[in-house]
Amino acid sequence: MSIPGNWRIRQQRYSLKAEVCHNCGKSIFPPRDVCPFCAEERQSWTNLSGAGEVYSYTTMFSAPAGFGDYAPYTMALVKLSEGPMVTAQLTDVETSEVFVGMPVEMVTRKLSQEGDEGQILYGYKFRPVMQV
Secondary structure, three states: OOHHHHHHOHHHHHHOEEEEEOOOOOEEOOOOOOOOOOOOOOEEEEEOOOEEEEEEEEEEOOOOOOOHHHOOEEEEEEEEOOOOEEEEEEOOOOHHHOOOOOEEEEEEEEEEEOOOOOOEEEEEEEEEOOOO
């Protein structure tokens, strides 16, 4: 991803910033110009909590270009407590320990790096909720 492209989506990637529709009240992530639920154009910004649960998951053994060093890794569809579904990599957990309904929380982690000394891109991943 280009540096300008990375800056354009930084709010979503670093803090799960979403929009809330003024008409129907639903959370919209990723942000869009028009609400996908009611087609209203007016929204306001909100921060999502990052709390959710695994809705579905798969293990990537054959990783796409740039992610070979991470393979095998687990990708999940996470249903956030505010409603939206997010696709993200799971971290800090073995694939054999993942289950549908597992409580997870968002963490910011390294996603990729351009070359040995290039731009490092960070973003959200999810991990099991830490026990206190």
